[in-house]
Amino acid sequence: MPRPQNPRASRSAALEQPAASGKGSPLAVAKVRPGYQQVADQLRELILEGRINAGERLPTESELTEMFGASRSTVREALRILSSQNLIVTARGAGGGTFVSRPEPRYVSDILEASFGLLSDSEHLTVDHLLEVREILEVPAAGLAAVRRTEEHLAVLRSCFPVRAEDASRAHLFEGNLRFHITIVEAAGNMVLPVITRPIFSVLRTRFLRDAAPPAFWKRVSRDHRDILAAIEDGSEGDARAQMDRHLENLRPTYEEIDVAARGAPGAQGRARAGKES
Amino acid sequence: MPRPQNPRASRSAALEQPAASGKGSPLAVAKVRPGYQQVADQLRELILEGRINAGERLPTESELTEMFGASRSTVREALRILSSQNLIVTARGAGGGTFVSRPEPRYVSDILEASFGLLSDSEHLTVDHLLEVREILEVPAAGLAAVRRTEEHLAVLRSCFPVRAEDASRAHLFEGNLRFHITIVEAAGNMVLPVITRPIFSVLRTRFLRDAAPPAFWKRVSRDHRDILAAIEDGSEGDARAQMDRHLENLRPTYEEIDVAARGAPGAQGRARAGKES
DNA sequence: ATGTTTTAAAGGTCTAACGATTCGCGGGAG
DNA sequence: CTCCCGCGAATCGTTAGACCTTTAAAACAT
Numbered sequence: 001m002p003r004p005q006n007p008r009a010s011r012s013a014a015l016e017q018p019a020a021s022g023k024g025s026p027l028a029v030a031k032v033r034p035g036y037q038q039v040a041d042q043l044r045e046l047i048l049e050g051r052i053n054a055g056e057r058l059p060t061e062s063e064l065t066e067m068f069g070a071s072r073s074t075v076r077e078a079l080r081i082l083s084s085q086n087l088i089v090t091a092r093g094a095g096g097g098t099f100v101s102r103p104e105p106r107y108v109s110d111i112l113e114a115s116f117g118l119l120s121d122s123e124h125l126t127v128d129h130l131l132e133v134r135e136i137l138e139v140p141a142a143g144l145a146a147v148r149r150t151e152e153h154l155a156v157l158r159s160c161f162p163v164r165a166e167d168a169s170r171a172h173l174f175e176g177n178l179r180f181h182i183t184i185v186e187a188a189g190n191m192v193l194p195v196i197t198r199p200i201f202s203v204l205r206t207r208f209l210r211d212a213a214p215p216a217f218w219k220r221v222s223r224d225h226r227d228i229l230a231a232i233e234d235g236s237e238g239d240a241r242a243q244m245d246r247h248l249e250n251l252r253p254t255y256e257e258i259d260v261a262a263r264g265a266p267g268a269q270g271r272a273r274a275g276k277e278s
Numbered sequence: 279m280p281r282p283q284n285p286r287a288s289r290s291a292a293l294e295q296p297a298a299s300g301k302g303s304p305l306a307v308a309k310v311r312p313g314y315q316q317v318a319d320q321l322r323e324l325i326l327e328g329r330i331n332a333g334e335r336l337p338t339e340s341e342l343t344e345m346f347g348a349s350r351s352t353v354r355e356a357l358r359i360l361s362s363q364n365l366i367v368t369a370r371g372a373g374g375g376t377f378v379s380r381p382e383p384r385y386v387s388d389i390l391e392a393s394f395g396l397l398s399d400s401e402h403l404t405v406d407h408l409l410e411v412r413e414i415l416e417v418p419a420a421g422l423a424a425v426r427r428t429e430e431h432l433a434v435l436r437s438c439f440p441v442r443a444e445d446a447s448r449a450h451l452f453e454g455n456l457r458f459h460i461t462i463v464e465a466a467g468n469m470v471l472p473v474i475t476r477p478i479f480s481v482l483r484t485r486f487l488r489d490a491a492p493p494a495f496w497k498r499v500s501r502d503h504r505d506i507l508a509a510i511e512d513g514s515e516g517d518a519r520a521q522m523d524r525h526l527e528n529l530r531p532t533y534e535e536i537d538v539a540a541r542g543a544p545g546a547q548g549r550a551r552a553g554k555e556s
Numbered sequence: 557a558t559g560t561t562t563t564a565a566a567g568g569t570c571t572a573a574c575g576a577t578t579c580g581c582g583g584g585a586g
Numbered sequence: 587c588t589c590c591c592g593c594g595a596a597t598c599g600t601t602a603g604a605c606c607t608t609t610a611a612a613a614c615a616t
Contacts, residue, residue, distance in 0.1 A: 034598090035599075035600070048392065060567085070600080073354075080355045081359070082362075083359075084360075085389070091609085092566065092567045093607085094564070094608080094610035095565085095566085096566045096608080098567085102400060103396035111386075111389055111393070112386070114326060115381060118365075121381075123383070136414065136415060136418045190407045191407060192403070312568065313568075338598085339597075355568095370577050371578025371579065372579035373597090
């Protein structure tokens with residue numbers, strides 16, 4: 001292999017205005033942008049400005065082709081860009097077309113998860129950082145949840161405990177764990193919190209915890225959760241914060257041990273393998 | 279206009295596995311997915327799994343065409359999807375090709391900003407929620423910054439104050455404001471914090487504050503900032519938290535007044551207009 | 557009325573070029 | 587020998603046109 005590695009400039013694109021005509025060199029010019037980028041930028045502008053409202057239909061691909069003076073392929077590539085940013089959805093058939101998407105929080109979480117996952121590989125995003133963010137977010141969230149939770153939230157929280165010991169697989173245990181914490185941040189009544197918390201949770205699991213925690217760990221988690229739930233049931237903000245804080249402190253050592261072990265023993269898991277496909 | 283509105287199902291796509299073969303109906307089948315989605319999904323998998331590392335080159339479009347048994351158009355649409363998720367970058371010319379992108383935190387912020395902006399329109403994401411998240415994030419961040427800040431951070435923070443009164447335009451004032459807060463969360467030493475804080479800041483400005491704040495507001499901001507800076511210079515975690523908390527409480531009324539005013543007086547600004555293009 | 561067939565609109569896919577950009581190499585000028 | 591220029595190849599960017607598939611609604615038959 002002849003060093004493929006790093007090509008030329010990074011050429012950000014994606015979410016930038018073509019402008020950049022500000023100060024600096026008096027000969028500042030805009031870099032050439034591919035047609036599909038220009039089309040995508042303009043359409044995104046229209047959507048973000050609210051010129052086309054959620055649920056409304058965009059012109060057909062043929063019409064866009066005419067409007068922009070570009071070929072259908074170019075227009076379609078622009079539409080793929082927008083659709084992968086969840087700004088539009090497409091439907092085939094007679095009443096079909098391209099529609100401005102109603103934003104769904106779940107999409108944002110998915111994107112964040114992919115991004116954090118990559119950042120945790122190459123940039124300096126460590127397990128400590130992620131746990132720190134969990135503390136920053138979930139401790140206040142637990143406090144708010146104690147005040148704002150509904151009966152439905154409490155019901156879900158009570159259902160997050162393993163029913164029969166040893167029946168639950170690791171995956172199952174983690175599922176309950178995830179649901180417990182996500183429900184709490186949802187009960188805090190602020191949409192932003194679950195959107196951010198969920199991807200951090202996922203990354204912590206897939207890249208760091210990796211189902212390697214011992215049963216004792218899950219025992220402790222279960223006990224902690226009971227205490228947290230009790231505080232939230234009581235509606236005691238301070239107590240809920242304290243319990244959540246304690247809980248997150250408790251599980252930090254396990255995450256760090258597993259992380260260190262994974263680093264020490266190479267060839268353990270998934271990332272950075274030299275693929276040898278068929 | 280014959281009611282364009284909401285087409286059929288939302289058809290999430292984007293970041294899902296084709297699987298879904300689990301429990302539920304015994305006749306569970308996978309929905310038909312367009313070719314470009316399948317190609318994008320597979321390539322994304324390869325990248326996220328680390329089978330292809332950052333900076334490495336993917337096969338050329340012609341090779342992918344052969345590998346997937348799809349036309350070049352289809353492959354290219356898949357590549358556009360991945361590039362808009364900042365997983366790849368493309369370079370033209372001889373040594374060119376498609377390269378796995380090194381993730382940059384800034385991209386994540388851009389995506390979050392667009393997403394939060396849309397959510398603040400149609401979903402229940404209010405100015406109160408955003409301010410609440412700022413408190414949750416920035417109060418602990420200020421505390422951490424007081425402990426972890428370097429001299430460089432302090433230098434930047436000191437440069438964020440308006441030099442001459444009335445010289446600074448609203449945009450300029452906000453720029454300094456933004457830089458001050460972002461620098462603090464950066465000084466906290468946790469990459470995740472600025473990534474999340476920046477888009478929240480931007481959305482608060484563009485959708486709620488809209489440069490409508492009176493000079494008295496900016497006076498107060500400036501005074502608060504001085505107090506916060508002093509606490510961070512002192513290295514006093516508790517003090518820094520307290521000052522930041524107070525600051526955010528101080529500016530809440532202004533945001534809310536402007537928000538209410540904008541709602542009360544229609545036709546004020548940008549979003550939700552019935553477009554009438556040429 | 558109700559069920560079936562036809563039709564037309566729209567996105568999805570394919571093919572086959574040609575254009576534009578960039579790197580590296582080789583030849584000519586100094 | 588060195589430097590510069592230009593040429594060619596590799597690769598993405600763009601176009602044009604055709605055909606397929608899906609879907610809703612209109613037309614038709616029962």
